[in-house]
């Protein structure tokens with residue numbers, strides 16, 4: 001790791017210009033600062049800069065260019081692939097930039113990139129407002145938004161990007177730009193689903209909506225009923241109103257019982273919600289019914305316990321336009337053969353407002369109603385816990401889904417899976433994204449992401 005060390009005089013020059021924190025391999029906080037959510041990721045950057053403000057981001061971008069350093073961008077640190085940290089390069093860490101400003105009249109939020117979803121929702125809910133976010137509070141707002149943002153309100157309010165009004169962004173050449181439907185609209189289009197390919201977003205402006213108590217939670221059934229529950233889930237989601245988003249999961253309960261659950265959220269009038277969820281409650285003989293009126297903040301922060309940082313994770317994902325009987329058979333076969341009680345197969349229903357936007361209207365191409373299937377292998381411990389068996393399970397499950405899957409895959413659920421899968425993620429928008437990359441990042445300075453490779457003559461970022 002020391003072979004990457006930068007000369008002290010160079011570091012001093014950088015530190016003199018920063019308001020944030022510079023962390024080197026020999027500093028006491030380095031060990032914690034280089035860690036990300038996925039315990040499988042174990043990388044040693046030459047330098048970590050915890051930026052305090054936009055000026056720090058600009059300074060760090062210029063420094064990284066001058067020093068020809070590989071650049072990783074980190075906000076919430078929750079990427080599945082571990083792309084927010086690198087070996088030997090520089091981590092531009094925005095996790096301390098947590099400013100947020102709500103305009104209750106316009107129902108908008110200006111939010112800095114270092115906020116987690118829980119922090120963002122806490123601030124917006126103080127005004128009785130919210131927008132679509134992911135389902136787990138500790139996830140970073142930035143990475144989630146830039147990939148699209150699937151969540152409990154997507155049926156009613158669309159994806160997170162469908163509620164994005166503008167971004168403040170630092171480009172590869174150190175310019176600070178605002179992008180929106182009217183300013184740099186081409187860039188704004190690309191940022192909405194194109195990941196961190198075009199610059200470092202320092203702040204987002206969102207449209208919010210009035211959201212009070214929601215009806216949400218899960219109903220758990222015995223795993224022996226998995227087939228019937230999934231067939232029921234298919235019919236139930238086919239007719240779900242926009243207010244109702246439902247996921248199914250094959251997992252093991254905290255008590256150690258393999259089970260299948262339907263997790264749902266109704267964001268509308270509670271009385272209407274009670275009618276909408278009653279078929280789930282009445283179906284079969286549930287082991288437990290945990291659907292209750294609750295706050296949105298509680299719903300997403302309670303989910304944190306199920307995905308703690310530091311655990312080892314490996315994930316594969318597929319997109320199915322429908323859940324055929326054969327697909328259900330495959331899900332049941334692999335969902336009941338997990339190699340770890342912490343693993344699960346999760347089925348997310350994408351519908352309503354999220355599916356009514358055209359595939360080229362934003363850079364997020366996977367529009368249309370669909371089921372996003374995630375095979376999440378999770379386990380505690382190192383080599384002794386035989387990671388390969390858990391990884392092999394997720395891969396086998398994914399292969400079994402392939403005959404039923406479309407070519408598309410949600411960019412935020414991709415691991416390090418190669419160029420073909422990256423192209424599949426951007427789908428019909430890939431060529432337009434390449435043109436945008438040529439325009440805003442022709443040297444591929446921002447390469448650690450689900451990378452859109454520029455086709456202009458490229459200057460390779462090199463490792464120091």
Ligand SMILES: Cc1cc2nc3c(=O)[nH]c(=O)nc-3n(C[C@H](O)[C@H](O)[C@H](O)COP(=O)(O)OP(=O)(O)OC[C@H]3O[C@@H](n4cnc5c(N)ncnc54)[C@H](O)[C@@H]3O)c2cc1C
Nearest residue numbers: 075076077078079083084134135140143144150196201449
């Ligand atoms: C427990 C868990 C639950 C999840 N649930 C959902 C969910 O419900 N819905 C959903 O849609 N997704 C979900 N995801 C996936 C999630 O959207 C991605 O993992 C996302 O990348 C996390 O964002 P982050 O800021 O924490 O990521 P980081 O690891 O910090 O960053 C990941 C990548 O995003 C880019 N990036 C990050 N910050 C910036 C920035 N400021 N500017 C430019 N680029 C940047 C970079 O390319 C970086 O490599 C979940 C992930 C986890 C681990």
